[in-house]
Amino acid sequence: GNSVTQMEGPVTLSEEAFLTINCTYTATGYPSLFWYVQYPGEGLQLLLKATKADDKGSNKGFEATYRKETTSFHLEKGSVQVSDSAVYFCALTSSNDYKLSFGAGTTVTVRA
Amino acid sequence: EAGVAQSPRYKIIEKRQSVAFWCNPISGHATLYWYQQILGQGPKLLIQFQNNGVVDDSQLPKDRFSAERLKGVDSTLKIQPAKLEDSAVYLCASSLGASGGNTDTQYFGPGTRLTVL
Numbered sequence: 705g706n707s708v709t710q711m712e713g714p715v716t717l718s719e720e721a722f723l724t725i726n727c728t729y730t731a732t733g734y735p736s737l738f739w740y741v742q743y744p745g746e747g748l749q750l751l752l753k754a755t756k757a758d759d760k761g762s763n764k765g766f767e768a769t770y771r772k773e774t775t776s777f778h779l780e781k782g783s784v785q786v787s788d789s790a791v792y793f794c795a796l797t798s799s800n801d802y803k804l805s806f807g808a809g810t811t812v813t814v815r816a
Numbered sequence: 817e818a819g820v821a822q823s824p825r826y827k828i829i830e831k832r833q834s835v836a837f838w839c840n841p842i843s844g845h846a847t848l849y850w851y852q853q854i855l856g857q858g859p860k861l862l863i864q865f866q867n868n869g870v871v872d873d874s875q876l877p878k879d880r881f882s883a884e885r886l887k888g889v890d891s892t893l894k895i896q897p898a899k900l901e902d903s904a905v906y907l908c909a910s911s912l913g914a915s916g917g918n919t920d921t922q923y924f925g926p927g928t929r930l931t932v933l
Binding site for chain 1: 864922
């Protein structure tokens with residue numbers, strides 16, 4: 705079946721630091737890859753997605769590239785802000801399993 | 817555009833009691849999902865509906881959990897009787913595609929936080 709492994713947290717950074725959250729996956733069929741974010745007190749929101757190999761998803765300064773050869777979808781942001789403090793989830797679906805399979809989530813705290 | 821609505825936002829019950837959660841998906845979304853998110857873990861699918869039919873309920877504990885989606889719009893998830901290990905956030909999500917294709921984005925509601933004492 706499908707599974708996602710993402711970097712354990714928590715991660716604490718200073719404002720303007722570089723953020724990377726590693727995510728690797730195993731999947732049957734052809735996967736689509738997602739990053740969801742959960743801000744404090746709010747529901748899950750889609751941050752970005754990529755549906756085929758070598759696609760780059762981007763939003764709000766975050767980027768992730770779908771790497772089929774390394775089965776990875778690492779999330780990066782060049783300069784974080786306090787408002788980026790949240791829990792980040794890597795997830796996937798595949799062509800023969802439409803449900804989202806999530807990683808355990810990574811808690812990111814950005815200090816001013 | 818209104819998002820996915822869920823109620824209640826919080827519920828506290830004692831073990832062996834019953835509880836029900838309600839979800840109203842985004843208008844026009846054919847596919848509806850219920851996920852369970854235990855503290856410190858990622859969400860796990862309980863059941864998926866396409867219109868008013870069940871697509872996947874393989875991970876639903878059917879001895880105590882039930883769900884329905886009448887008329888292909890709103891949905892309710894029920895637990896009867898509740899156990900301590902059911903304490904979690906229950907998330908409802910919806911997506912546009914009639915077939916729930918794997919490239920579709922799933923949009924999540926705010927969730928219902930259930931505490932079983």
